[in-house]
Amino acid sequence: xxxxxxxxxxxxxxxxxxxxxxxxxxxxxxxxxxxxxxxxxxxxxxxxxxxxxxxxxxxxxxxxxxxxxxxxxxxxxxxxxxxxxxxxxxxxxxxxxxxxxxxxxxxxxxxxxxxxxxxxxxxxxxxxxxxxxxxxxxxxxxxxxxxxxxxxxxxxxxxxxxxxxxxxxxxxxxxxxxxxxxxxxxxxxxxxxxxxxxxxxxxxxxxxxxxxxxxxxxxxxxxxxxxxxxxxxxxxxxxxxxxxxxxxxxxxxxxxxxxx
Numbered sequence: 294x295x296x297x298x299x300x301x302x303x304x305x306x307x308x309x310x311x312x313x314x315x316x317x318x319x320x321x322x323x324x325x326x327x328x329x330x331x332x333x334x335x336x337x338x339x340x341x342x343x344x345x346x347x348x349x350x351x352x353x354x355x356x357x358x359x360x361x362x363x364x365x366x367x368x369x370x371x372x373x374x375x376x377x378x379x380x381x382x383x384x385x386x387x388x389x390x391x392x393x394x395x396x397x398x399x400x401x402x403x404x405x406x407x408x409x410x411x412x413x414x415x416x417x418x419x420x421x422x423x424x425x426x427x428x429x430x431x432x433x434x435x436x437x438x439x440x441x442x443x444x445x446x447x448x449x450x451x452x453x454x455x456x457x458x459x460x461x462x463x464x465x466x467x468x469x470x471x472x473x474x475x476x477x478x479x480x481x482x483x484x485x486x487x488x489x490x491x492x493x494x495x496x497x498x499x500x501x502x503x504x505x506x507x508x509x510x511x512x513x514x515x516x517x518x519x520x521x522x523x524x525x526x527x528x529x530x531x532x533x534x535x536x537x538x539x540x541x542x543x544x545x546x547x548x549x550x551x552x553x
Contacts, residue, residue: 310524319499321351322417335487335548336440343411349418353380369395415443428481437553447471453541483549491544501532
């Protein structure tokens with residue numbers, strides 16, 4: 294995110310405008326169904342009806358993909374109550390309430406039994422508690438031999454423009470390269486099964502294009518509110534920076550398996 298509105302970050306008004314943008318989006322981060330399907334195909338030996346935990350599910354776009362792509366039951370957890378309410382409503386609308394349990398909770402200490410899940414899935418969320426601590430959390434809730442699939446942002450260049458670096462470091466100061474992620478996994482209880490970079494359409498189709506449209510709508514709504522417009526300018530700068538500098542960073546899908 295741009296630093297244009299950095300002076301307002303962390304204020305109640307920032308949270309208000311941020312969630313007014315992000316709660317309306319199909320996804321709250323990069324990803325798409327084709328990439329989820331590709332990652333699932335790398336989970337060798339996954340049961341046909343796996344018990345799945347979706348950590349940091351947001352409003353659950355990928356949760357619904359998982360329901361389509363597997364025959365499993367899914368526990369979807371996020372700390373943002375409005376996102377969970379939206380997922381519950383959508384699951385009910387699709388007749389999936391019997392397979393998707395959406396709950397409010399803390400990713401760092403998920404309120405679920407240990408050694409219960411065949412698959413932990415997390416798109417763009419584990420960094421909130423740190424990848425290394427998150428690996429320990431996931432290991433505790435997985436059955437022996439269970440799978441962990443997650444995405445995380447990673448630098449592709451060591452010399453990104455300052456606006457790009459500042460935007461990421463404001464939210465993810467510990468962000469490294471793909472090699473750093475793989476090194477963390479190598480030191481953990483997990484075995485790496487594979488990884489791949491999200492394609493650019495996974496940033497645009499369900500994330501940045503809807504974001505730009507939503508920001509434009511809210512600019513009209515708040516046309517006489519200079520503070521809201523400043524915050525919207527900062528949020529709206531994010532997809533523009535990606536359009537200009539996507540060669541500097543990526544999201545990586547990581548697929549691994551817990552040792553027995």
